[in-house]
Amino acid sequence: MIRPDAPVLLEIHDLQARVEDQPILKGVSLTVRAGEIHAVMGRNGSGKSTLSKVLAGHPAYTVTGGTVHYLGEDLLSLEPELRARAGLFLGFQYPVEIPGVSNLEFLRVATNARRAGKGEEELDTFAFEDLVRERLQVVQMDPAFLERSVNEGFSGGEKKRNEILQMALLDPLVAVLDETDSGLDIDALRIVAGGVNHLAGPDNATLLITHYQRLLDVITPDYVHVMAAGRILRTGGKELALELEERGYDWVDAELAALERTPAEVL
Amino acid sequence: MVAASLSTPTAAAGAGPGGWIAALLATASGGADALAASRQRAAQALAQIPLPSRRDEAWRFTDLAPLTALNPTLLTPAPAAQPEVAAGSLRLHLDGRSDPLAGISLPAGVEPISGAELSETLGQVLAATGSADLWPVLLNGATARSVLALRVRGAVPTSLELVSDAGGGEGILSLRLLLLLEPGASVEVLQVHRSSGANLTSVVLEARLREGAVLRHGLLAPGDGAACLLATVAVEQATGSRYSGVSAHGGWALGRLEPRLVQREGAAHSALKALQLADGRQISDTHSQMVFAGPGGRLEQLHKAVADGHGRSVFNGAVQVPRLAQRTDAAQLSRNLLLSDRARIDTKPELEIVADDVRCAHGATVSRLQQDELFYLQSRGIAADQAARLLLRGFCEEVLQELPAAAAAWQPLVSLLGEEGR
Ligand SMILES: Nc1ncnc2c1ncn2[C@@H]1O[C@H](COP(=O)(O)OP(=O)(O)OP(=O)(O)O)[C@@H](O)[C@H]1O
Numbered sequence: 189m190i191r192p193d194a195p196v197l198l199e200i201h202d203l204q205a206r207v208e209d210q211p212i213l214k215g216v217s218l219t220v221r222a223g224e225i226h227a228v229m230g231r232n233g234s235g236k237s238t239l240s241k242v243l244a245g246h247p248a249y250t251v252t253g254g255t256v257h258y259l260g261e262d263l264l265s266l267e268p269e270l271r272a273r274a275g276l277f278l279g280f281q282y283p284v285e286i287p288g289v290s291n292l293e294f295l296r297v298a299t300n301a302r303r304a305g306k307g308e309e310e311l312d313t314f315a316f317e318d319l320v321r322e323r324l325q326v327v328q329m330d331p332a333f334l335e336r337s338v339n340e341g342f343s344g345g346e347k348k349r350n351e352i353l354q355m356a357l358l359d360p361l362v363a364v365l366d367e368t369d370s371g372l373d374i375d376a377l378r379i380v381a382g383g384v385n386h387l388a389g390p391d392n393a394t395l396l397i398t399h400y401q402r403l404l405d406v407i408t409p410d411y412v413h414v415m416a417a418g419r420i421l422r423t424g425g426k427e428l429a430l431e432l433e434e435r436g437y438d439w440v441d442a443e444l445a446a447l448e449r450t451p452a453e454v455l
Numbered sequence: 456m457v458a459a460s461l462s463t464p465t466a467a468a469g470a471g472p473g474g475w476i477a478a479l480l481a482t483a484s485g486g487a488d489a490l491a492a493s494r495q496r497a498a499q500a501l502a503q504i505p506l507p508s509r510r511d512e513a514w515r516f517t518d519l520a521p522l523t524a525l526n527p528t529l530l531t532p533a534p535a536a537q538p539e540v541a542a543g544s545l546r547l548h549l550d551g552r553s554d555p556l557a558g559i560s561l562p563a564g565v566e567p568i569s570g571a572e573l574s575e576t577l578g579q580v581l582a583a584t585g586s587a588d589l590w591p592v593l594l595n596g597a598t599a600r601s602v603l604a605l606r607v608r609g610a611v612p613t614s615l616e617l618v619s620d621a622g623g624g625e626g627i628l629s630l631r632l633l634l635l636l637e638p639g640a641s642v643e644v645l646q647v648h649r650s651s652g653a654n655l656t657s658v659v660l661e662a663r664l665r666e667g668a669v670l671r672h673g674l675l676a677p678g679d680g681a682a683c684l685l686a687t688v689a690v691e692q693a694t695g696s697r698y699s700g701v702s703a704h705g706g707w708a709l710g711r712l713e714p715r716l717v718q719r720e721g722a723a724h725s726a727l728k729a730l731q732l733a734d735g736r737q738i739s740d741t742h743s744q745m746v747f748a749g750p751g752g753r754l755e756q757l758h759k760a761v762a763d764g765h766g767r768s769v770f771n772g773a774v775q776v777p778r779l780a781q782r783t784d785a786a787q788l789s790r791n792l793l794l795s796d797r798a799r800i801d802t803k804p805e806l807e808i809v810a811d812d813v814r815c816a817h818g819a820t821v822s823r824l825q826q827d828e829l830f831y832l833q834s835r836g837i838a839a840d841q842a843a844r845l846l847l848r849g850f851c852e853e854v855l856q857e858l859p860a861a862a863a864a865w866q867p868l869v870s871l872l873g874e875e876g877r
């Protein structure tokens with residue numbers, strides 16, 4: 189839902205980042221207001237996951253330029269855990285397996301960290317069990333997954349559901365979902381999309397990174413952005429996604445070539 | 456902790472390492488108990504050989520200095536505070552002197568062994584596993600004054616806890632254990648050894664598993680930065696038997712565990728899961744040996760170690776598969792977590808495989824906490840140091856949760872990592 193007067197939650201300006209010596213993000217700008225759903229699309233390797241990890245504060249990436257403001261504050265100066273406690277959520281493209289750490293305990297510690305960030309009381313084990321059982325229904329997940337180690341031995345789809353379960357527990361203000369739809373069967377896709385719709389409200393915002401129109405059939409984006417070579421090359425409405433589905437990304441090369449001819453210093 | 460009672464200390468400790476043994480033997484000699492004769496023999500053997508030094512392959516990384524710094528005298532610890540006994544478990548207290556069975560009624564299927572049978576049997580499993588001449592075994596033989604010896608028949612539902620706490624006193628606590636599992640017998644046995652002072656806990660367990668017997672064995676040993684532990688577990692297995700040993704030790708100035716297994720005719724199942732921790736200037740050492748003396752045997756071994764501070768972790772895993780041991784299936788994995796730049800980890804498989812139709816897999820990894828795992832936890836609002844603790848606990852839990860259920864009362868995580876379990 190686009191409301192021009194809605195508060196700005198996330199403001200990315202000319203963000204540049206590299207990994208080791210390789211520049212990956214080359215000037216990303218994006219404004220996200222409360223209530224909005226943004227889709228970010230683009231070829232493999234165009235920098236979508238890098239953008240999401242830089243926002244979450246992954247230590248492998250170095251920001252070399254630009255700014256990110258979250259709720260008006262400098263996001264990049266915060267440790268990853270403080271970003272999360274302030275309500276920024278990253279649904280990982282590849283959720284990490286953590287052997288030996290029980291999913292239930294992990295979820296409880298994470299939920300309480302976020303609650304502390306909201307100025308709410310910690311939940312004790314019993315209160316948390318009630319909450320988690322209720323939220324499990326959003327993603328229709330078997331409670332047996334709580335007893336297992338975090339993501340260990342989960343199938344691809346199960347890992348993605350576990351990400352949405354975390355999102356449902358952490359009550360984010362800005363959720364960045366990196367290909368949460370890939371690897372899902374049709375039922376799971378419906379469940380995950382239903383979960384995202386269920387959690388999206390007028391006060392929060394969602395950034396969906398996806399390759400597929402089928403997700404956008406169920407979750408209608410307000411904006412669609414196309415990333416290429418570490419930039420946002422074009423922004424449009426939901427029809428841009430349909431156009432991509434039809435035309436593919438060949439036009440991207442022509443626009444990129446034009447961009448490359450314009451020296452960056454002149455911009 | 457309750458103060459421990461001491462035997463008379465001697466003043467000869469200053470006379471170098473050889474003097475240390477002489478002083479110890481002087482306080483340990485004599486006595487008219489059932490072990491007197493074998494103690495005499497062990498003492499003689501011990502007096503003739505030099506202390507293990509770092510020139511000996513088996514002690515290359517393990518300095519005995521923390522041990523020879525101890526008062527060379529015998530220690531009889533006073534009873535110490537202990538957690539409540541878990542339901543379904545029977546706890547026997549070992550102080551090296553009093554009879555752990557006094558006033559105890561053993562569960563059906565478990566009976567003490569004594570007299571001629573005991574003196575005849577004692578030492579046989581040590582001999583069968585090639586352990587009789589190991590220095591820690593000789594040291595134990597020269598100092599132990601009593602033995603807890605039990606025979607097990609049938610399936611025993613009660614698990615046995617064999618518990619010692621050397622406490623804060625000085626000296627050497629020597630414990631000797633013997634378990635004979637008759638054909639088809641099954642039982643769970645948990646050893647717990649603790650200390651809180653400048654002392655040595657020396658423990659030797661011999662276990663004989665007859666055909667089809669099953670022993671689920673745990674050894675939990677949270678130590679003290681001034682204390683030493685030398686533990687030997689010798690296991691002789693007949694065909695169709697299953698031995699599963701789960702151990703966790705750490706926190707000792709010097710803690711060394713030596714599991715020594717032999718499958719006498721092969722065709723048995725052995726599983727070893729171990730966790731050892733070394734922080735500060737501690738040394739945590741495991742030297743395991745598995746001998747397949749017949750065909751068709753199996754071994755599954757996982758050894759995990761964590762080294763922090765200036766700690767040092769040593770693992771040597773010997774597996775012998777002679778020609779007659781065809782169709783042996785052995786897997787050994789050593790996984791190590793290095794938490795500090797000054798800590799040290801030495802891990803070495805020692806496979807001697809002569810048979811050709813066998814599967815022997817082995818592997819070793821040494822790593823730090825994984826950045827991606829840390830980041831995943833941090834991205835969920837968990838602070839870096841708490842995330843690191845969660846990962847460390849996760850690493851340890853894989854072994855700790857395999858300990859016999861009775862171990863829970865001893866809070867393995869808290870006692871080994873020194874923090875809240877949940
Ligand atoms: N840690 C890293 N080390 C080296 N190269 C990296 C690293 N992270 C990203 N890259 C490189 O940066 C580029 C962008 O990667 P990124 O994962 O952001 O792409 P993506 O748009 O998410 O692609 P996909 O659609 O395949 O998920 C790629 O060329 C990738 O190889």
Ligand SMILES: [Mg+2]
Pocket residue numbers: 236237238281366367
């Ligand atoms: Mg990606």
